[in-house]
Amino acid sequence: MRSRAIAAAFLAVGIGLAGCAASGDSAEPSTPPTLTATQAPTPTPTxxxxxLTPGEQAAQQVARMTIAEQAALVVMGTAPGTDAAALADYVSVGPDGLILMGGNVPATPDELRGLTDTVHAASDQALIAIDQEGGDVRRMPWDELASSYELKTAAPAETQAAFAARAGLLAAAGVDINFGIVADVPRTQDSFIFGRSYGTDPQAVADRVAAAVAGERGVVASTLKHFPGHGAAEGDSHSAIPTSAQTLAEWRTFDAIPFEAGIDAGAELVMTGHLRFPSIAAEPASLSPEWYRILREDLGFDGVAVTDDLGMLGSSGEVAYADPVANSVAAIAAGADLVLMIAGSTPETAGQIITALEQRASTDATFAERLAEAASRVLMLKSTL
Incomplete structure (x- = not known):
């Protein structure tokens, strides 16, 4: 604390001098001055x-990390089985992110909670995600709540109720993130994504997407998928890179609507799809700087951008995307904050990705800044859970 000197000034009043004493008399002492202390100056408040904002706190924490620790924050992978100790080892020496697939989910909710508690204890930064849309896409079989099959024709309030209950199941199981809200708008009922969507009308889908986010809000982190829209780019992105001829203006008036609604409702994550819109960007959206710019600047999203499973790109047949490690580095460079690796991966793949990110950041200052930004967003998400 800064030191302060306090000065006091005194004013002499009525100073009388004693007259000369008579010969032989003792001299009387002078009358002491009457002093009045002036008021001390008011101390300057400290x-x-x-x-600090949560973002500033996260950035400061990331700045204290090694590059390898930052890289571990932005990778989410998977390992086989329901052995809690093995999955805990996976996050303690590799990525901080773990996605639970069907083979990772034990038979009962209590067993799953024991597993997730063990994983969380292994790393302070551990994030556990799951695909729990309901219906056909669910990893926890005891989730029998309404899915898109029923909800696409029900009132949005029913979507909110279903996802509030689903979020409760996930939180009780120790899951942090649900990759569960499909914001795609298929054009017809024959679409690959129709069964998982909330209909073919963008506003109707938007209403249900926003309701699902509201239902999960504050319980688990919500994810919108598959940006910029699987409905526009027909085809199965597990085995190809679906392509759309849409222009940006056309996209803004149709497929963007549910994503905007979900972002405005407070979704913490947006998942980018392996979807190509040649009039907008040559790369699939998951690797496209332009699509990440649109997501941030045009739609105002400031949360975590996570890629769809980058292993899927390897099944597209396009040689440029055959290497999942290279895909992961390209995704972070483009603007992703969290890279997801499942298909075709081994427990060692995530470690290889972390090493590649570290090596790139060690020699490329611009990439190092991008990595730190991504890690800060992931850490800020973690702090809110």
């Missing part, structure tokens, strides 16, 4: 420090 300024109260401005609290």
């Amino acid at each position: 300024p109260t420090p401005t609290p």
